[in-house]
Amino acid sequence: MSPLLSVRNLRVSFPTRSGTFDAVRGVSFDLGRERLGVVGESGSGKSMTGRAILGLVRPPGRVTADRMELDGQPILNLPERQMRALRGARISMVMQDPKFSLNPVMTIGRQITEGYRLHTRTTPQAARDKALEMLRAVQIRDPERVFDAYPHEVSGGMGQRIMIAMMLAPDPEILIADEPTSALDVSVRNEVLRIMDKLVRDRGMGLIFISHDLNLVAEFCDRVLIMYAGRVVEELPAHDLKNARHPYTQGLLNSLPRLDHPVERLSVLQRQDSWRDEEIATPFPGGL
Amino acid sequence: MSQTDTASGGGQGLPPANTPPANTPPKAEAPSHRGARLRRRARSLGGLVLSLALTLLGLLLITFIIGRVMPIDPVLKVVGERATQAQYDAAYQAMGLDKPIWQQFLRYVSEVLRGDFGRSISTGHPVSEDLKRVFPATVELATLGTLIGVCVGVPLGVIAAARRGGWIDQIARVLALVGYSMPIFWLGLMGLLLFYGILGWIGGPGRQGIIYDGMVPTVTGMILIDSLIAGDWGAFRDAFSHIVLPASLLGYFSLAYISRMTRSFMLEQLSSEYVTTARVKGLSEARVVWGHAFRNILVPLITVIALSFGGLLEGSVLTEIVFSWPGIGQYITKALLAGDMNAVLGGTVLVGACFVGLNLISDLLYRVLDPRAS
Structure with missing residues (x-):
């Protein structure tokens, strides 16, 4: 079975005064109908990878790759018009903070129906029905009321569920979730994740879950990519995280407190320059 | 699950249904969102x-x-x-x-x-009568100028921000720079020289040609409107040919200001997350810019437009003098130089009241445009 999304040697670079800055430096992975976690600290290029896939890197940023295919079709640097037909309809994204990622002066209903109507060319009534159905699917109890509400009138957890409803309404095949719970209270975090997880699995979608939270990723994903300085340093099944071999991953794990293994002092992550460029045991050996 | 929903839905933002305002009787069914708002x-x-x-x-x-x-x-x-x-x-x-x-x-x-500002010493008329004569002239000029400034400046600013660094952005930048730095009396005189003196395309200084002076019955005091009411097309064309240059000049100056402000408001909005959301949905760039970002700059934009309009209502003295435009700027300046305090204070109260009125209108518009305002 060919993967849903296949990325080889993805690079994103930005020209700066002091030369070119490479935010992503040769990232490769395949995504099937699975949940793929991407973990790394801020600046490791994980968000930029997601945006590059959606073609959202604005000039003067430059995206190159040996291969970037959606269902076997190349999607790298497509003309804007074709890219727009993919965005929302086939690949979608949920962002970090619903306080900022929802338009404050537009009703929630309009924001949901807008994208759906664009891709399905359906009637306003059908779009409304679909929006209410989606709101119900993300377990919002009073969808009619929320439909006419503005984003500032709902809480953060609710806002993120609305965001999920909005992005899943046109039935995309891939959802990129970029730190979807980092801005939420811990109490609603798991609930939002469970709703997203269920919807993604019921629809047989591929999920790219970008996070800096190792435990969360281990719990909600099938496979994990560990990114450091714009590169993937390790890839392993989520349940195997404890057996990570790369010192960076081990360092990340050791800096987390553990209930079953309390220590006096958590160890501080010691970064090594060699991680930036050393040869990595990738699942795509012998070049890509 | 339901726990958070009640907490978030009922507590945080949605207006509580159990506290209706004192003057409306509580209804049997839960009040709708819109009603509460x-x-x-x-x-x-x-x-x-x-x-x-x-x-x-x-x-x-x-x-x-x-x-x-x-x-x-x-x-x-x-x-x-x-x-x-x-x-x-x-x-x-x-x-x-x-x-x-x-x-x-x-x-x-x-x-x-009661509308009594006393008698003007320099003109010998009651100040209110004077104001009734001079203010419409300024309102006419300021309104037309602001209209030009808004109709050109806003789209220019939006496009300049959407295509940052593009040729439209560069042109807008130069236009605004020239608008800021060029003295208006010089530009006015050069305009008169070129379009009136050499080309003869427009009417000269003053509000009307001598033939039409006093021909149109005064209703609003704004000759463009009065001549339309009277159905006198000749007078309208004449008044237009007189107002077009001073109004364009004022329009150009407010355009410079409005387009720069619009551009910076738009740049701020275009870098926000909800714009990325709109792009992720697959919306066209035009819909992202006009449908999402532009709607969010309306509130500050209205403030800018109201301020610029208010400034013009004060009467732009230089323009009025260059074009012999009998407006309030000239009136107040002359009164001030003559020590005619009744006229100065009357004019000041009128201009101040206009500012307050403009503020009220923009305040009301905020409430309509921004759901978070109330």
């Missing part, structure tokens, strides 16, 4: 009107104080230099200047509320 708006409107009245009162207080501290003897201006002491005292009492200061203020307020 409307009632909240109505209540805050009362506060707005109150603050407006206070602002106007403050304005009157300030003009009153200015009138009293000015080193110009108002009695002397009325009775003249050669009046006897008896005449002077009689006038002094007739003007109520022997009364306590708060009574003088009350008298001033009640006079102003």
Whole structure:
């Protein structure tokens, strides 16, 4: 079975005064109908990878790759018009903070129906029905009321569920979730994740879950990519995280407190320059 | 699950359904979102009107104080230099200047509320009559100027921001720079020289050609509108040919300001997350820019437009002088130089009231445009 999304040697670079800055430096992975976690600290290029896939890197940023295919079709640097037909309809994204990622002066209903109507060319009534159905699917109890509400009138957890409803309404095949719970209270975090997880699995979608939270990723994903300085340093099944071999991953794990293994002092992550460029045991050996 | 939903839905932002305002009887069914929103708006409107009245009162207080501290003897201006002491005292009492200061203020307020600003010394007419004559001329010019500034400046600013660094952005930048730095009287004179003197495309200084002077019955005092009401196309064309150059100049200057402000507002919005959300949905760039980002700059944009319009309503003295435009700027300036305080203060109150009125209108617009405002 060919993967849903296949990325080889993805690079994103930005020209700066002091030369070119490479935010992503040769990232490769395949995504099937699975949940793929991407973990790394801020600046490791994980968000930029997601945006590059959606073609959202604005000039003067430059995206190159040996291969970037959606269902076997190349999607790298497509003309804007074709890219727009993919965005929302086939690949979608949920962002970090619903306080900022929802338009404050537009009703929630309009924001949901807008994208759906664009891709399905359906009637306003059908779009409304679909929006209410989606709101119900993300377990919002009073969808009619929320439909006419503005984003500032709902809480953060609710806002993120609305965001999920909005992005899943046109039935995309891939959802990129970029730190979807980092801005939420811990109490609603798991609930939002469970709703997203269920919807993604019921629809047989591929999920790219970008996070800096190792435990969360281990719990909600099938496979994990560990990114450091714009590169993937390790890839392993989520349940195997404890057996990570790369010192960076081990360092990340050791800096987390553990209930079953309390220590006096958590160890501080010691970064090594060699991680930036050393040869990595990738699942795509012998070049890509 | 349901726990958070109640907490988030009922507690945080949605208006609680169990506290209807005192003046409306509680309804049997839960009030709809829109209904609650409307009632909240109505209540805050009362506060707005109150603050407006206070602002106007403050304005009157300030003009009153200015009138009293000015080193110009108002009695002397009325009775003249050669009046006897008896005449002077009689006038002094007739003007109520022997009364306590708060009574003088009350008298001033009640006079102003009746539209009585006293008599202008330089023109010999009541100030209110003068203002009725000169203010429409300024309103006509300022409105047309602002219209031009908004209709060109806003789209220019939006496009400049959307295509940052593109050729439209560069042109807008140069246009604004020239607009900021070029003195208006020079540009006005050059415009008159070129379009009136050499090309003869437009009417000269003044509001009307001599043939049409006084031909159109005065209704609003704005000749463009009055001639339309009278159905006199010749007069309309003539008035238009006179107003087009000064209005374009004022429009150009407000365009410079409005386009720069629009551009910076838009740049701020275009870098926000909800714009990325809109792009992720697959919307076209035009819909992202106009449908999402632009709607979010309307509130600050209205402030900018109102301020720029208010500034023009004050009367742009230089433009009015270059184009012999009988507006309020010229009127107040002449009155000031002649020490005609009644005219100066009357004009100041009128301009101030216009500012307050503009503020009220923009405040009301905020409430319509921004759901978070009330």
